[in-house]
């Protein structure tokens with residue numbers, strides 16, 4: 214069984230310019246991991262890199278659109294050539310739609326599925342080649358409890374469908390990659406305090422909090438902590454799992 218210590222590893226965290234991805238990148242860097250910071254927005258990605266470097270960590274840019282195979286290939290080729298490839302992949306980049314299903318256009322549907330689901334598929338398959346060769350890898354996908362309740366709180370039915378796809382992809386990929394020493398797991402965050410939810414109306418906020426046992430949104434670090442747990446070298450016996458981190462919203 215191959216085991217790699219944190220300091221020997223490179224992690225690619227997608228959508229790490231802000232929110233949960235940024236918190237995850239900082240947390241992994243604090244453990245000694247070299248973090249490749251992906252975001253479609255180069256400015257916020259570089260802010261995350263500067264913060265990690267200022268804290269004495271190691272960070273490198275991996276700018277690009279996770280839904281674009283050309284960008285994804287470029288990112289993984291560079292990481293392989295310059296840094297020996299990705300040991301930890303955190304598929305965090307995501308977008309949300311707020312309008313009712315009836316108002317969603319074909320273009321909007323395709324976009325949300327492309328970023329939230331195809332992006333996960335593309336990064337898994339490109340990262341897994343190197344992981345399989347070395348016989349070690351940790352993949353953590355960021356789904357959502359919307360995968361279970363079907364969206365609807367924010368009008369996000371398409372979002373829920375994309376995140377349910379991520380949950381299924383997690384289980385299937387775990388089965389296929391287990392013989393190669395790669396674990397594939399997911400977190401299902403509930404309401405989390407990030408720019409994604411900042412624009413939420415008071416009415417929606419009150420409605421969501423009413424369904425939670427812990428009457429506050431999570432801080433991004435509380436989601437990042439579970440991602441880092443699943444990404445740990447010692448977590449090799451957990452695979453195909455989805456973990457709710459939702460303040461008691463789901464209770465299943």
Ligand SMILES: NC(=O)c1ccc[n+]([C@@H]2O[C@H](COP(=O)([O-])OP(=O)(O)OC[C@H]3O[C@@H](n4cnc5c(N)ncnc54)[C@H](O)[C@@H]3O)[C@@H](O)[C@H]2O)c1
Nearest residue numbers: 228230232233253278279306307357402404405407408409
């Ligand atoms: N905030 C919540 O309440 C919550 C709840 C459940 C799940 N999630 C999930 O957690 C993840 C992070 O959410 P967040 O709240 O931090 O969101 P956020 O909007 O604050 O951050 C998402 C980041 O992803 C980047 N991004 C968007 N499209 C991209 C693309 N095509 N390629 C690369 N980067 C891209 C954005 O630029 C942004 O920096 C998402 O997958 C989201 O669906 C969030």
